[in-house]
Amino acid sequence: MPQLSSGGGDDLGANDEMISFKDEGEQEEKIQENAFTERDLADLKSSLVNESEINQSPNAAAVRRGQQSEERGFPDKHRDHLEGVSKQQDGGLYKSPAYSGYPFLMLPDPYLPNSSVSPSSNKVSVVQQSHGMHPLTSLLPYSNDHFSPSPPHLPTDMSQKTGVHRHQSQDLSGYYSLPPGGVGQITPSMSWQSQPVYPGLSPCGFRQSYSANLPSASSYSRFPHSLMLGPSGMHPTGIPHPAIVPPTGKQEHDQYDRGMYVKPQVETKREKEPKKPVIKKPLNAFMLYMKEMRAKVIAECTLKESAAINQILGRRWHALTREEQAKYYELARKERQLHMQLYPTWSARDNYEAGLSGVAGEKNKADWGKRKRRKREKQQDSNTDPGSPKKCRARFGLNQQTDWCGPCRRKKKCIRYLQGGGCPSPTSSDLSAIDSPCSPSPARHRLFQHQRPHSPGCSPPQPPASPLTLIPLSPPAHTRSHTRLNPEQAVARRTDLRHPPAKHTHTHVELSGKQTHGSAVLSAAKAAGLSLKVLTETQ
DNA sequence: CGGCCTTTGAAGACT
DNA sequence: AGTCTTCAAAGGCCG
Numbered sequence: 253m254p255q256l257s258s259g260g261g262d263d264l265g266a267n268d269e270m271i272s273f274k275d276e277g278e279q280e281e282k283i284q285e286n287a288f289t290e291r292d293l294a295d296l297k298s299s300l301v302n303e304s305e306i307n308q309s310p311n312a313a314a315v316r317r318g319q320q321s322e323e324r325g326f327p328d329k330h331r332d333h334l335e336g337v338s339k340q341q342d343g344g345l346y347k348s349p350a351y352s353g354y355p356f357l358m359l360p361d362p363y364l365p366n367s368s369v370s371p372s373s374n375k376v377s378v379v380q381q382s383h384g385m386h387p388l389t390s391l392l393p394y395s396n397d398h399f400s401p402s403p404p405h406l407p408t409d410m411s412q413k414t415g416v417h418r419h420q421s422q423d424l425s426g427y428y429s430l431p432p433g434g435v436g437q438i439t440p441s442m443s444w445q446s447q448p449v450y451p452g453l454s455p456c457g458f459r460q461s462y463s464a465n466l467p468s469a470s471s472y473s474r475f476p477h478s479l480m481l482g483p484s485g486m487h488p489t490g491i492p493h494p495a496i497v498p499p500t501g502k503q504e505h506d507q508y509d510r511g512m513y514v515k516p517q518v519e520t521k522r523e524k525e526p527k528k529p530v531i532k533k534p535l536n537a538f539m540l541y542m543k544e545m546r547a548k549v550i551a552e553c554t555l556k557e558s559a560a561i562n563q564i565l566g567r568r569w570h571a572l573t574r575e576e577q578a579k580y581y582e583l584a585r586k587e588r589q590l591h592m593q594l595y596p597t598w599s600a601r602d603n604y605e606a607g608l609s610g611v612a613g614e615k616n617k618a619d620w621g622k623r624k625r626r627k628r629e630k631q632q633d634s635n636t637d638p639g640s641p642k643k644c645r646a647r648f649g650l651n652q653q654t655d656w657c658g659p660c661r662r663k664k665k666c667i668r669y670l671q672g673g674g675c676p677s678p679t680s681s682d683l684s685a686i687d688s689p690c691s692p693s694p695a696r697h698r699l700f701q702h703q704r705p706h707s708p709g710c711s712p713p714q715p716p717a718s719p720l721t722l723i724p725l726s727p728p729a730h731t732r733s734h735t736r737l738n739p740e741q742a743v744a745r746r747t748d749l750r751h752p753p754a755k756h757t758h759t760h761v762e763l764s765g766k767q768t769h770g771s772a773v774l775s776a777a778k779a780a781g782l783s784l785k786v787l788t789e790t791q
Numbered sequence: 792c793g794g795c796c797t798t799t800g801a802a803g804a805c806t
Numbered sequence: 807a808g809t810c811t812t813c814a815a816a817g818g819c820c821g
Contacts, residue, residue, distance in 0.1 A: 533814045538799035542815065558816040559797040566798040584800075600802045604812060 531598045534591040537580035538569055 535543070542565045546558075549568075555561050569577070591598070 533801075533812095535814060536800035539814055542798075546816065557796080557818050559795085559818080561816075562796085562798040564798090569799070581800090588801080600813070601804080603814080604803085 531591075531595050531602065533600055533603060534587040535584060537577065537584040538566075540583050540587070541565065541569055541572075541577075541580045 542562065545565055545568065546561055549555060549561050549564050553561075553564065555564070
């Protein structure tokens with residue numbers, strides 16, 4: 253769990269962490285990249301200043317007051333916990349109205365016991381913004397749907413998912429209703445508002461965040477996110493929710509990307525297809541960051557391949573300040589809390605059975621063990637030495653792609669390693685990785701051989717990566733666990749900034765001073781646009 | 792069409 | 807307790 257819950261931010265103020273995890277040879281890259289990140293940081297900081305002013309708005313307080321009608325229902329211990337969290341955090345994440353043209357209802361602090369803050373508090377976290385935009389709004393592209401006033405399609409039976417507490421939300425509409433007066437006065441301030449709209453981008457759901465106005469039929473169709481639920485993307489509660497995704501798992505995107513979202517269709521489809529919901533994991537901080545920044549990276553670097561983009565995003569993630577990361581950690585924390593509220597019986601293990609039922613039955617439990625063993629064996633086959641680089645790109649780096657084996661060039665398993673580790677031990681050149689947003693990873697270099705090597709859209713254009721400017725490529729996800737033992741990796745990953753996991757995230761957490769039931773949770777979800785997803789199972 | 796790639800973080804299983 | 811594995815998003819690529 254992010255160390256945001258206490259300490260008054262002392263752990264966020266340190267400024268020495270940004271260097272510690274930098275790898276050698278990154279100086280040049282750092283200069284270039286900092287030019288970018290600092291720009292964003294400046295924007296962000298400015299937005300934070302502005303938002304603190306804007307949130308003084310009485311309208312915001314009025315909106316918040318309208319949301320304090322429900323009873324408390326969770327143990328005080330969680331409240332205590334969250335109080336500590338909220339005291340420090342609730343003013344930081346959800347008060348930035350920096351985004352114009354995006355209808356974003358600030359998280360109504362159902363998560364935060366201090367939700368009944370006085371108007372004088374600058375921690376007013378409920379800000380309806382039809383024109384203002386949350387700094388993380390692009391993380392919440394599905395939040396558009398949240399602005400549907402008084403959803404008329406709420407089913408009476410909201411207990412579709414087994415074990416999910418369903419406190420009926422008679423007053424849900426109260427949370428969705430957005431007083432018109434509360435919106436337009438929020439002046440879009442800067443911050444990521446400066447992010448361009450990418451009209452030409454492939455539909456990834458971000459650009460809309462910058463251009464949407466109040467929800468409408470058209471705006472729904474413009475939002476590709478899963479919350480723009482399609483036929484089967486209905487939350488068990490009946491509220492369209494990003495956690496509800498079609499069985500295919502990708503349908504959501506295709507469907508919504510193509511603007512096929514039609515609300516009546518949601519209802520009819522849902523009636524036709526009673527499904528078991530497969531609840532997706534809540535997004536972690538980095539995932540949220542990725543969702544937001546992906547479009548930006550794509551636009552700047554004209555990249556399309558997610559693997560390359562993710563490498564860039566991973567680097568930028570490390571380049572973020574603590575404060576910046578803290579926002580995402582906090583958002584992720586709230587997502588987890590919401591997720592836990594919505595699906596108390598859900599376990600991450602439920603989804604270990606990919607493609608199977610989201611409900612972990614006994615059979616799934618057995619299959620899970622088998623699958624796990626299979627994967628383990630598979631990895632051992634190709635990687636008898638888990639701690640060592642196993643791919644040509646890691647061994648030779650970008651500058652020596654001619655030394656790569658064929659499979660490595662085709663993103664396949666490195667045959668050299670399988671053939672006995674014939675690859676020479678890595679030198680400095682094996683430290684190749686994305687050096688800048690413009691430098692694709694060696695593994696993806698093939699992609700750029702038929703793309704623009706140095707996109708003009710990337711700032712700044714990068715020459716072919718030099719070993720001196722390269723940083724170590726992070727090991728594959730399945731080998732990271734080994735590298736965690738590596739002190740350098742530990743430093744590189746800036747473990748000091750890694751917020752400890754919320755060990756009690758699966759305990760009930762009082763999310764609000766007065767909202768504790770499903771309606772509160774759902775309204776909070778709608779307000780915050782949290783990205784919980786449920787994959788409904790086709791019959 | 793399914794799986795891979797790639798990233799970090801969270802959670803659960805395992806040792 | 808520490809380690810390991812899986813999944814979350816994304817979309818192009820490959821067999």
